Amino acid sequence: MTKTKEQEGEHYFRKPAKEDGANVWELIKHTGVLDLNSSYSYLMWCQIFSETSIVVEREGNTVGFISGFIHPDQPDTLFIWQVAVDESERGNGLATRMLYQLLKREGCEEVDHVEATVSPSNTASQQLFKGLAKKLNTKCVIHDYFTSDDFPKEGHEDELLFKIGPIQKEKITVEG
Numbered sequence: 001m002t003k004t005k006e007q008e009g010e011h012y013f014r015k016p017a018k019e020d021g022a023n024v025w026e027l028i029k030h031t032g033v034l035d036l037n038s039s040y041s042y043l044m045w046c047q048i049f050s051e052t053s054i055v056v057e058r059e060g061n062t063v064g065f066i067s068g069f070i071h072p073d074q075p076d077t078l079f080i081w082q083v084a085v086d087e088s089e090r091g092n093g094l095a096t097r098m099l100y101q102l103l104k105r106e107g108c109e110e111v112d113h114v115e116a117t118v119s120p121s122n123t124a125s126q127q128l129f130k131g132l133a134k135k136l137n138t139k140c141v142i143h144d145y146f147t148s149d150d151f152p153k154e155g156h157e158d159e160l161l162f163k164i165g166p167i168q169k170e171k172i173t174v175e176g
Helices: 018-031 039-048 094-103 123-135 169-175
Strands: 005-008 011-014 054-058 061-070 077-085 113-118 139-146 159-165
Touching: 011 094, 018 039, 018 054, 018 061, 018 077, 054 094, 061 094, 077 094, 094 123, 113 123, 123 139, 123 159
Parallel strands: 077 113
Antiparallel strands: 005 011, 011 054, 054 061, 061 077, 113 159, 139 159
């Protein structure tokens, strides 16, 4: 398998492949805060949505992952499903760098908005997306999206929709 990697310091940013599914599942599991989906879903995600998702390796270990897809009803919008950063890498801007790497990809050349849902208690993700909007000198509009009543599992928080954009491509090139 050929992996196209872009190196930034000790980190390698690349498209995931199905062989990454198990490591991604483990990374998500060890965050302790993200909803853990089935291992099958991560295999599928890494295989089918690799153009709009990203894996980061450091010293051969998976230390970052973003799952994303182009919104079917909004081809100019990259929807970010999950952002995972290994505990050892947190606080160093890795999540922002992953987002920039994604936005620079050929598969995202039509993207001028990023969307994500974030629970009210997830301050790290709120800061990530608000910070992205600030760095790109654009808006971050937040709306109610899913309420806790929408979920079958008791105790799931509401999910707010963060919409960042419009994004100017030259900002991504300069900043990222």
